[in-house]
Amino acid sequence: xxxxxxxxxxxxxxxxxxxxxxxxxxxxxxxxxxxxxxxxxxxxxxxxxxxxxxxxxxxxxxxxxxxxxxxxxxxxxxxxxxxxxxxxxxxxxxxxxxxxxxxxxxxxxxxxxxxxxxxxxxxxxxxxxxxxxxxxxxxxxxxxxxxxxxxxxxxxxxxxxxxxxxxxxxxxxxxxxxxxxxxxxxxxxxxxxxxxxxxxxxxxxx
Amino acid sequence: xxxxxxxxxxxxxxxxxxxxxxxxxxxxxxxxxxxxxxxxxxxxxxxxxxxxxxxxxxxxxxxxxxxxxxxxxxxxxxxxxxxxxxxxxxxxxxxxxxxxxxxxxxxxxxxxxxxxxxxxxxxxxxxxxxxxxxxxxxxxxxxxxxxxxxxxxxxxxxxxxxxxxxxxxxxxxxxxxxxxxxxxxxxxxxxxxxxxxxxxxxxxxx
Numbered sequence: 001x002x003x004x005x006x007x008x009x010x011x012x013x014x015x016x017x018x019x020x021x022x023x024x025x026x027x028x029x030x031x032x033x034x035x036x037x038x039x040x041x042x043x044x045x046x047x048x049x050x051x052x053x054x055x056x057x058x059x060x061x062x063x064x065x066x067x068x069x070x071x072x073x074x075x076x077x078x079x080x081x082x083x084x085x086x087x088x089x090x091x092x093x094x095x096x097x098x099x100x101x102x103x104x105x106x107x108x109x110x111x112x113x114x115x116x117x118x119x120x121x122x123x124x125x126x127x128x129x130x131x132x133x134x135x136x137x138x139x140x141x142x143x144x145x146x147x148x149x150x151x152x153x154x155x156x157x158x159x160x161x162x163x164x165x166x167x168x169x170x171x172x173x174x175x176x177x178x179x180x181x182x183x184x185x186x187x188x189x190x191x192x193x194x195x196x197x198x199x200x201x202x203x204x205x206x
Numbered sequence: 207x208x209x210x211x212x213x214x215x216x217x218x219x220x221x222x223x224x225x226x227x228x229x230x231x232x233x234x235x236x237x238x239x240x241x242x243x244x245x246x247x248x249x250x251x252x253x254x255x256x257x258x259x260x261x262x263x264x265x266x267x268x269x270x271x272x273x274x275x276x277x278x279x280x281x282x283x284x285x286x287x288x289x290x291x292x293x294x295x296x297x298x299x300x301x302x303x304x305x306x307x308x309x310x311x312x313x314x315x316x317x318x319x320x321x322x323x324x325x326x327x328x329x330x331x332x333x334x335x336x337x338x339x340x341x342x343x344x345x346x347x348x349x350x351x352x353x354x355x356x357x358x359x360x361x362x363x364x365x366x367x368x369x370x371x372x373x374x375x376x377x378x379x380x381x382x383x384x385x386x387x388x389x390x391x392x393x394x395x396x397x398x399x400x401x402x403x404x405x406x407x408x409x410x411x412x
Contacts, residue, residue, distance in 0.1 A: 048348040049308055060293055064307075067299035074292045086280045087266055093273035100306060101270075102255055142254040 002027045003068075004046055005053030009033070010108075010167035011065035012053040013203050017163055018069040020199035022078030066096060069160050081160045088154055095146075095153040095161035103139040103165065106132045107172050114175035129177075136172075137180055140187050147186035166194050170204070208233045209274075210252055211259030215239070216314075216373035217271035218259040219409050223369055224275040226405035228284030272302060275366050287366045294360055301352075301359040301367035309345040309371065312338045313378050320381035339386070342378075346386055346393050353392035372400050376410070 001019075003026040005012030012028070019026045031037045031052050039050045046054040047063045054063040055071070062068055073081045083089050109132035113124045146153055153161045169191055173181060181191050194200065209232040211218030218234075225232045237243045237258050245256045252260040253269045260269040261277070268274055279287045289295050315338035319330045352359055359367045375397055379387060387397050400406065 048351070049304075049344075062296050062300055064300045064303035067296055067303050070299050071292065071296035074295070086277065089280070090268050090273055090277035093276050094268055094270045097270035097273050098255075100303075138255075145254070 001058070002029050002056045003053050004029045004031050004043065004056070006031055006033050009052050010171065011051070013167040013170075014065045014164055015053050015055070015068045015072070016203045017166060017200055018072050018081065018160070019076065020202045021081060021163065021197070022072060022076040024072075024076050024078065025202075066100070066160075066164060069164065073160060081158070081163065083154055083157055083159060088157070088159075091154040092159045092161040096164055098139065098142070099161070099164050099168075103136065103143075104168050106135040106139065107168050107177075110136060110177050111168070111171040111175050114177065115171055133177070133180070136177075140180055140184055143190075144184040144186045147190050152190075162190070162194060166200055170195065207264070208235050208262045209259050210235045210237050210249065210262070212237055212239050215258050216377065217257070219373040219376075220271045220370055221259050221261070221274045221278070222409045223372060223406055224278045224287065224366070225282065226408045227287060227369065227403070228278060228282040230278075230282050230284065231408075272306070272366075272370060275370065279366060287364070287369065289360055289363055289365060294363070294365075297360040298365045298367040302370055304345065304348070305367070305370050305374075309342065309349075310374050312341040312345065313374050316342060316383050317374070317377040317381050320383065321377055335383075339383070342383075343386055346390055349396075350390040350392045353396050358396070368396070368400060372406055376401065 003012065003015055005015070005028060007013070007028065007030070016026060016028065031043055033052070037043055038047070038052055043054070044050055046056070046061060049063075051063070053065060053068065054061065055068045057071075057075075062071060070082070083092055110129050113126070113129050113132075117124050143153070150156060152158050169181065172178070173191075182188050209218065209221055211221070211234060213219070213234065213236070222232060222234065237249055239258070243249055244253070244258055249260070250256055252262070252267060255269075257269070259271060259274065260267065261274045263277075263281075268277060276288070289298055316335050319332070319335050319338075323330050349359070356362060358364050375387065378384070379397075388394050
């Protein structure tokens with residue numbers, strides 16, 4: 001299996017993390033985002049929106065990181081990252097949707113301003129950060145209440161629903177917004193556990 | 207099973223449509239959005255983000271429309287709306303992610319301006335429409351290429367990946383943006399088939 005992506009892309013990391021949790025290592029083919037390779041005809045034939053990552057599993061082409069993560073969990077050997085019962089799967093999907101719709105779009109606005117803009121020599125707009133902090137905090141409040149009841153989001157099992165938050169949380173903490181995590185006791189405990197997972201450390205090299 | 211939602215909400219319709227395709231009718235408990243009932247303590251206990259819909263399946267609480275749709279497909283009798291093989295399921299998930307991330311956020315900007323704002327006595331900002339038309343069209347271009355190869359998005363089977371686009375397409379067409387659909391031959395054919403499904407007509411009452 002080949003994964004076309006970039007080592008600092010959150011969506012690429014999400015897929016590499018999934019494979020590592022299953023005990024596998026994907027062959028990463030680097031798409032040079034700085035050179036605009038993700039908008040090349042070559043890459044557009046794999047990912048028509050010009051985004052990363054894209055999977056090639058022996059000729060089977062698949063994109064969208066959360067779809068790839070679910071697929072790898074199904075077809076690779078190793079620990080299951082999806083609950084075995086319908087209600088557990090439903091709760092995993094609920095928290096995956098919360099990540100996609102209620103958490104990540106807001107958290108990434110903070111990351112773009114505080115982390116990515118300075119890397120590109122662009123200014124950080126703190127008004128955007130302040131605006132995005134409110135809904136990011138609201139999502140983390142909801143997550144905190146759930147994690148006061150269960151160890152992981154979908155219950156007692158670590159699932160894809162926890163895994164998908166990790167690349168975004170990593171960058172949020174690196175964006176001097178770690179207080180959003182630390183101020184919430186259960187989120188802080190969860191993040192401490194998630195960020196210490198050997199599979200995640202293998203992805204970040206830390 | 208009770209669904210707390212509103213008959214004109216796209217996400218509520220998506221869930222009602224799923225149940226109808228399975229040959230079931232959910233009990234719809236109307237949450238009066240105009241009166242702000244979705245922000246009441248009562249509703250927030252079911253859906254902590256104050257959105258609709260939320261499912262109550264004999265005490266099992268679930269929110270996020272795409273998670274509910276997947277759950278209903280699993281637990282209700284009736285035709286399967288999910289492929290039976292791992293690659294088919296992966297493709298369904300890919301197109302569901304495209305809907306969530308690449309299509310709906312843009313298409314709904316058009317709908318908000320052209321359809322919802324006039325309903326609320328607010329002006330339509332055509333600059334927003336023009337800006338959102340580009341990425342909406344790009345997503346429909348990608349979809350059109352796929353539908354030139356397969357009858358439905360994930361292959362020959364109608365799946366949740368097709369179903370989730372329907373409530374948004376309905377409103378996009380009603381927003382005098384039907385040319386976005388009609389200008390693309392395969393999308394036009396697909397929309398014509400989808401919008402004629404008896405289960406969808408049962409939801410809209412048309």
